[in-house]
Amino acid sequence: MPTETQLIQIILSDGTKRQVPAGCAAGEALSGAGGQPDRAVLAVKVNGVAMDLETVLTEDATLEPVTFASPEGKEIYRHSSTHIMAQAVKEVFPSVQLTIGPPIEDGFYYDFAFERPFTPEDLAKIEARAHEIIKANYPIKRMEMPRLEAIKFFKERGEQYKAEIIESLPSQTVSLYRQGEFIDLCRGPHVPATGRVQALKLLSSAGAYWRGDERNPMLQRIYGTSFQTQAELDAHLAKLEEIKRRDHRKLGKELDLISMQDEIGPGLILWHPKGALIRLLIENFWREQHLKQGYELVYSPHVARLDLWRTSGHVDYYRENMFVPMKVEASEYQLKPMNCPFHIMIYKSHLRSYRDLPIRYGELGTVYRYERTGVLHGLLRVRGFTQDDAHLFCRPDQIEPEVSRVLDFTFFVLRTFGFSEFEVYVSTKPEKAVGSSENWAQATAALEAALKSRGVAYQIDPGEGVFYGPKIDIKIKDVLGRAWQCSTVQIDFNNPARFELAYTGEDGKAHQPIMIHRALMGSIERFFGILIEHYAGAFPTWLAPVQAKVLPISENQHGYAVEITEQLKAAELRAEADLRNEKAGYKIREAEKAKTPYMLVVGGREQQAQAVSVRGRGGVDLGSMPVSAAIDLIRADVTQARQSH
């Protein structure tokens, strides 16, 4: 063991080496003898493990400062923030019990056992107290305690939940953190003092179950966030406002795209003319491209005999999400939750040769799933939706080339809709699964090989595959950096066996094909919701329900305006004339609110010159030009938008 006088060698992340006395705190070792501690440094990685700055060094080590700039730094900062909030809650409401309080993406929360929900007024009081705790700059000190002593300690303080947590921990000692009078069970690390947290704000409160189980008592959760500077916090709050502004439920109503109505039922969408037109454009594009890609398009019914769903296994594995069956004559019928059995039955309608494969059946198939009321959310989670579904039937050796094609196709389609950043995941075999281990290994390898051949970076989601086969999930990132799950490519070993699918091989014998399920947009409803938020309702010109609005200044130009509108329509543009008895400013305001890409203002001057004055969405003055030039301009925008990838 090194003694107090011994020197140890530390290596900093920039490569410099330094001798410090054994027993030196990691933070001091970082700043060097007599050096000023850097306030931006929140913690330190000792041999790669994040620790408190006051951690005592006893042997040679590599050290790396942890700042707010890194993901670990943010976690530590927010973890300390949630402790500050918890301290504040305990001080304002001494009867609360602490449970858990982790950092999360963009913030933190803490769950408290309390006899009633927190009100906004409570949050204001708690936040004020938290700011006082920050100002007091209490040092945050780590201490260790034997397990049994810690259980006793928390029980004496009335913290039953904390005692229960320790009872479920295997270790013989636990670590506690103290700041002022507040002591919490915590693995750490933490920032050295409460004053390190600069800008903190509590955001909301809501119920949450103890250990996430709905049979357990409901706790009161408070969400908050913290940043190093008020400016960063303000920017984050502005982003939250922006998210609210773009909410597809709000924009869907304002732009008269869709509605959901009590009389119809939750999770069921009405597509109004403008929304329906955008959907039509999306679907036309989809069909056109699928035919180009060698898919055959099919249609299938909305209900089928329950027996079909017994064969497919949905009755066993998916009943919870199915509407109850309906009795018709002597049999039961089921509203379809999936399209796959139908495509399988089309496959089965003939004998298939190895020469026929791969067979690609695509359908914009509308399915109905019973989702619990609490999970429904605008267009993003509904009970009736249309999947851009396809099923590929292929030989084992065709998995990789088929998946590669699907990947190329997916990225092409997503880019066309304005998405350029993706997160890709490969999910591997879960505990409960059908199919042999070799099959899984082979299919998973084929998925990875396809991704590698396309140079796509991906992460492995271990054990997250569906029971019937491994899958690739693609999340798209929208303009605000939010990730949305849309595309999925799933290998299926199960259905070919259940439906006894076969093809005749070169050897004249029957073989079982592999099935690949894939969706590019996932659900049209969901994808549309994401598109609305991505574009904040200002759709690119090729998707805009009205591409150009002709706005006459006075009644004298009505004839001219109608004439121009007809010319635009003849050029296959979606144009409307606003002939209402209103001033130009009013008409422009309305067109802007509707997010119309082009406004063609026509007054006496334009009529005289047989021209239009073009205003682009957002107040862009594109000047006066002949009608034909305006048509060329808008048409070029339409083509460009569809090819902008």
Place this chain on the structure above:
RNA sequence: GCUGGCGUAGCUCAAUGGCAGAGCAGCGGUUUUGUAAACCGCCGGUUGGGGGUUCGAUUCCUCUCGCCAGCUCCA
């Protein structure tokens, strides 16, 4: 499904136990308009629905439907 909040005119929101209101939209008129809101008038309600308390309920209680946030779930 669970916990909490909410539900008033087409939309956004007022009215706390005492005559249900405003702005916008719509309709009629005046105005003939130049790049984000002209002016006047009119119309508009079973206050989500049922039941209860009360002389009297948008308001209080209860059941129910729906929405929102979170939890849980998400083949």
